[in-house]
Amino acid sequence: MNTSQERDSFQDAFIKNFICVALGIIINYINGVFVYTFFKSAVFYGNSRYILYIHLVTSDMIMLFVTVGLHIVTYAVPFMQVSLCCFLLLLCNVTAKNAPLNLAAMAIERYIAVCKPLHHPQICTVKRTYILICLIWMASTIPALVDIFIIIALKPLSFFNSNTLCVLWNVFTTQQHRDRATAVEIIFMLFVWLTLFYSYFMILHIAKNASTDQACAKKAQNTILLHGAQLLFSMLSYIAPFIDMYLVPLFPKSRSNILFTTFLLTHILPRLLSPLIYGIRDQQFFKYIKSYFSCKLVIVKIESKPEPKQ
Template sequence: MNTSQERDSFQDAFIKNFICVALGIIISHINGVFVYTSCKNAVFYGNSRYILYIHLVTNDMVMLSITVGLHVVSYAVPFVQVSLCCFLLLLCNVTARNTPLNLAGMAIERYIAVCKPLHHPQICTVKRTYILICLIWMASIIPALADVFIIIALKPLTFFNSNTLCILWNVFTTQQHRDRATVVQVMFMLFVWLTLFYTYFMILHTAKNACTDQASAKKAQNTILLHGAQLLFSMLSYIAPFIDMYLVPLFPKSRSKILFTTFLLTHILPRLLSPLIYGIRDQQLVKYVKGYFSCNHEHASQVKPH
């Protein structure tokens, strides 16, 4: 979040917030179209692959709304109550952690579909998919709650009634918070990257088998590679503070522009990757979208799944 609003003129502040809100609305609208279309057709919400995709873009919409909201609030009402700020930051952190874990789950589903096609209907059931989503949320919520317990243990309860600029390290200020965050992020990223590498090379190995559907295997490989690219963009949010610390001293007169640019590149634009990587590439989903949002709505009910 851009913390340099005290140096921005009204015009600069208006332009920055307009860009953030406009991008947030556009990206959320695109994601919302795919979510709406998926939820209106049983062929999608009865399929584990699409359930994970719906969860991914819905999660991104929540994170994007909070992130853009905090950015606007930092200009309009810089200081907010710590308890409210703490809740918003925790929800933002949880949804941010959900993204890489969800990508790992989608990679595993593609691995099972290509490498174990006969077992896919039994393994990737709707019930098990929702259980996986619950586990993803639990894995993300537990570290977030640990941050709250650290505050309760080290600071007086009156701290929650005080006002602060709603930035992560203004609330979670202790070294324990930083140590916990580092350990958790390393563990999460290690698990996700190992999952992506394993599933990709297993699909690559299976694709060499003449009995395998080569087109499906190739598409699964490309999907996992794109998940890796998406994960790289998601990881930019973790290194954004270091980018700012390196660039701001080099270009002190451009501090505000640097902070705003890194904010856009690491927090806003990566949320656009989900519909581009997984939604638009899916011909079946795109066909339903065209059917629902064309003038001829009857066409949507006539579209048959492949």
């Protein structure tokens, strides 16, 4: 988020906030359509793939709402109480880290479905899927809580009652925070990428060998590449603080634009890939979306027709 809003003119500030709010509303509306479709269709309740997908979408919606709100706050009311800021930053960090871990879980589910189809119903049950979601939240929350505990250990409690600019590296300023962030991000990145590579290369291998339809194999390959692209964009949120730390000193006059660009590319735009990859390309999901919204359009047209004159 922008830590130097005082250097922006009113026009620049308005344009940046307008872009963030507009994209946030559009992406959350699209994601909300998929959440609505999921809860309206009982057919999705027992499918671990769709449960994981809706968890990914919901987590993205929370993350977008909080981050866009914080971005606006840094312009409108720059300073807020540290305790509230810590809670909001914790929520941002947790939901941001949920996405790559959720993608790893979806990769494992697809690997089991394609490579071990006979065992898929026994392994990927609804109960185990929700347990896995709880583990994802635990894995994302514990590092964020460690940041809070470091502040409690190193700073007086009065620090939480003070006001500050609510930006990650402005609150978690110690070397311990940087060491913790570096270690955790490396571990997360290695785990998720190894999981993705293993799962999807195995799926690609099975798809090419088992299918005589070359078009089907090509479609599977394209899907895998899209998953990799989404993961790559999601992982950018891990290294965004480091990008800012290295680029800002090199181009101090462009600090505001650098921070805004990295925020846009690593926190907002990747959230648009989930509905495009999993929702619109999924024929079953798209079929239910079309049926619900086409029915609503028909109802609206019928209600809007004028009554015939007597």
